Amino acid sequence: MAKKRSRSTKARKTRNSGGLFGNKVAWISGAIILLILFQLFFLRDEGLYSLLQLKQEIRDMENHITRLEIEKAELESERDRLLNDPDYLERIARERFRMAKPGEKVFHVVIDSKKSNETR
Secondary structure (H helix, E strand, O other): OOOOOOOOOOOOOOOOOOOOOOOHHHHHHHHHHHHHHHHHHHHOOOOHHHHHHHHHHHHHHHHHHHHHHHHHHHHHHHHHHHHHOHHHHHHHHHHHHOOOOOOOOOOOOOOOHHHHHHOO
16 A cells, blocks of 8 residues: 655745736836837837827828818919909909009098097
């Protein structure tokens, strides 16, 4: 028969395990891993922060392009009207350049700013 091992009644030293990060080596290793991940995702040119900045810059550029396309369409429309619509051309000449047809008299109304402010 095999002898049974007897357990000693002496107190054994037990390992103090404080969970996942119970010892200093695990804490240092975890901190180093976190620093490496932080550097990879946030501080590098390919990082998350740079990616978000580039996406915002792309959105800003797309908005700027859209505004420029609208302005271009408006200017092309006005150009076409100036080239093809003589009534519009005449109106612009009268309003912007204060031109008149031969024999017409042009009157300019001047409003005194001091009197208009006092009546308000």
